[in-house]
Amino acid sequence: MSIRINPKKCIGCRKCVEECPGNLFVIGEDNKAHMRDPRDCWGCxxxxxxxxxxxxxxxxxxxxxxxGTSMIVKHSGNVLHWIFESPDGMKLFVETDRTESNKY
Ligand code: SF4
Ligand code: SF4
Structure with missing residues (x-):
């Protein structure tokens, strides 16, 4: 498991820098996010x-x-849309309610 940053999409907003509990992100001179050491990521x-x-x-x-599936999350209000894409291009969509996420 590892994190990948798409430099074409990143705008250097620093949200990942501020929110990663492991303090693993930095903004480089290119104004893009980079990871300090991906081995320290615990996949939260x-x-x-x-x-x-x-x-x-x-x-x-x-x-x-x-x-080798990759996963991204899109938001709409309190709903999180988890999108899984396998290497062959197949996609799986899962929706969760953010307000229910810590219920159990
Ligand atoms: S700085 Fe981090 S949160 Fe902001 S766009 Fe880049 S990768 Fe996403
Ligand atoms: S620990 Fe890993 S998955 Fe969690 S926010 Fe940091 S980089 Fe992302």
Missing amino acids: ATCVKICPLNAISMYLGADIGGD
Whole structure:
């Protein structure tokens, strides 16, 4: 599992820098987000959810039973739209209610 930043989408807004609980993001001289050390990421997905441009995706590799699928999250109000795209282009969509996320 790892985080990927799409430099074409990133606008350097710093939300990932401010919200990552591991303080793993920095803004480079190119005004784009970069990770300090991806090995320190524990996969909480906060950055994936917080990025307003969907510039951050999570790669679900074999280490967690994934097959190279990538995951992004889009927002509409309190609904989070989780979009999973497998290497062959197949997409899976899952919606969750943000207000229910810490219920259990
Ligand atoms: S939150 Fe997204 S757009 Fe903002 S700096 Fe981070 S990667 Fe770039
Ligand atoms: S998944 Fe969590 S720990 Fe990893 S980079 Fe994103 S916010 Fe930081």
